[in-house]
Amino acid sequence: MAATRLLWGKYFQYDRDGEAVLLDPVTLNSCYLDRGEVTDLSAVPPTATHDALSELGFTPDGPATDRREALRRQLRDLALDPTPNRVSGLRIVLTDRCNMACTYCFVDTNTGKPDMTEDELAEGLRYLFEENADRDEVSIQWFGGEPTIRFDLMRYGDELADRLAAQHKVKRVRRTVVTNGARLTDEALNHLVRHEYGVGISIDGPPDINSANRLLLGGRPADDRIRRNVRRLVEAEELHVGCNLTPTAANIGRLAETVAWIIDTLGLKFIYVNTPIPTGGRWRVNGQDLAHELYEARLVALSKGGLLFSVLDRAFQALDTRRPMLFDHMQGDGTLNAAYLPGKRVSLCDINFTEPNFLFTLDELRYHPEVLGTVTKRVAPVPACGDCPALAICGGPSRNEQLLIGGDTPDPEMCAFYTETVDIALWDNTGVQ
Template sequence: MTSSSQLLWGKYVQYDRDEESVLLDPVGLDSVYLDRGEVADLSAAPPTATHDALAGLGFTPDEPPTGRREALRARLHDLGLAPTPSRISGLRVVLTDRCNMACTYCFVDTNTGKPDMTHHELAEGLTYLFEQNAGQREVSIQWFGGEPTIRFDLMRYGDALADELASRYDVERIRRTVVTNGARLTDEMLEHFVRHQYGIGISVDGPPAINAVNRRLLGGQSADDRIGANVRCLLEADGLYVGCNLTPTAANIGQLGETVSWIIEELGLKFIYVNTPIPSEGRWRVKGRDLARELYEARLTALSKGGMLFSVLDRAFQALDTRRPMLFDHMQGDRSLNAALLPGSRISLCDINFTEPSFIHTLDELRAGPELLGGVAKEVAPYEKCGDCPALAICGGPSRNEQALVGADAPDEEMCAFYTGTVEIAVWDNTGVQ
């Protein structure tokens, strides 16, 4: 099967495959499928029946009055989509940087000797969260580290305080999650998780031969048997939502499908979230198009085995399904923000970058200047070449976090390849949004 793309009428992307095509408007996200006869008809001199049909759907050869970057910004304005968050509705609470593992790719500097969060700092942060969400339906709290269960005492204290604050500020529901390597589980923890109906994300990168390449205990030994036993305990408990956080690494790239099969069939986890590779040392560490293709194949594997796999690829599916840009990945659907609460009563507006100074503010600064939340907002298509990209309204250029990590406004070429690859997959796929 051969596939290629070309620009049609200066503003549409025509994806060709085996003499059939899909036309995509990279600003409005409208798309249309053309069979072989229509592709042949389209290549003839207009007007033809296909030209007339496309015109009826809004696909015309008229040049836009402005460039595509400006056209996208105008569309966002017309849709009422703004990049500035309205409030912080969720906190990733970084209790400690201590960890019982030394994962080679972790984006957190672990076991540095820095102080853990104090009870007072946790109380200050949770109070701020509920203040900002008085009368709202839900807030979210995610316990994070290092390995957060090392400070289970803080988790237990924070959950009790959160219940009090929810009552005080008339918040209907608290969504609690913890991201853990799964190597530490006690009966006391299990009882607590069940009582509060936790969502638990187990960080696993594949079967032992893969997982142990990057994920080992501090002493160098594997913890896979212990993790497997703890996962079984969690799955057997009532009221818990247990899933897997899977990170693409050099050890599992090329084997994501097999990895997903093992996670579902052997580990028993049916929900898998694949982390997006984070640029390190100024560049991506994976081939973008290869990763896009692997994510799609892994997604089909998960569906065939009764599981669900979510990744950035789903952003392309959702955008094409709704015909709405999915640009502001730092925001929730209601324009609220998930941020990170750090030791020292500080908040990082980017919940996966705890070191970039422009993201970090004190609670007092955020109370006094709520407009500071805009400091994490993406500048749509900041790079001129973004205007030629088929993924314009799905990627929109690098986020502030990606720009900080690569040290430039221009996106990494592998990031561009990843997003254009996901769009090409999405326009042909018919499995839809999970």
């Protein structure tokens, strides 16, 4: 990690091998200084470097700034509202039944709770299409447990969604399913192809890695079966097939190798790396190491013609666009992807199905849309956020993370991860994928 210090009490200066990068953590403006300019900057002003920096907006004058308040003003000026304006997509949790017992899953599986009914599914879909009448798109993601266990509900829901889209003049229904890939019937495959699905397969790596946390209920690995099904999905050209990769103790230290295996062996060119969430009240990985591993894995994916997306890309996107990337609880258009649960309940956080603060009935959402603000992120909730170079990229813990850790104070590993991602993105200006 490069040495970091404050220049004029306002800008973060990253020094490396005699060169430097300056970063304004609020506006996300940055500039590069070569060795001569770094030397010139340390001389008595005004020098040519001081004058050049002033033209770019980096000046020593002006009052001391409360960076947290400055960021909030910046968000207002950019009309970036952290409160969702509507629900545009549903992660539909059909069942908590699963044919695998993954040790780190954030869903309580095989509890014996009832599956979703057709009536419940129909009401949830009606709500979604009513809220998005005359819009370009809605999104439906089938989820579990293992959603393919209730393929009958997926098929019923897709047929109903087509009718509702026509009725409410919604131009496109974007369908995805998150599956462990261990079961795939010919009927299900044909259905996925017909509706041009996006299929996300949860795989942690080669068999020795995957079997560390992902086993069938009987205790056996399912890797051979999963590879066969992945091959069938990839060969169906109408599908968009990718991998959901979760960092765990088994693959940390081997993420680049894992990504190479996924691309070379499975033929999956799109890899999405899940963000560690503190389901146990804290991050379970070293944040700084994870940032570097994701960067190395990103380069491996690019070298093999693949794409790897992770939270690391938030730093690249923010610095490329000079636009804060704080609101990971929302879609880019200010809408929300929520979780729809059995019992006609909606969780406004699509990765937390149990927190009472997030749970609402469909009628509550229909008649009291202001409850969408429940999931709104409070930007930079602690004073220390103002001294962080990742201020406009992380902005402190989300509402979900605050509830999981039991307060506003971020997990130290989360802070380490985001500060390291800023360092990486500043020195590598290859931009977004």
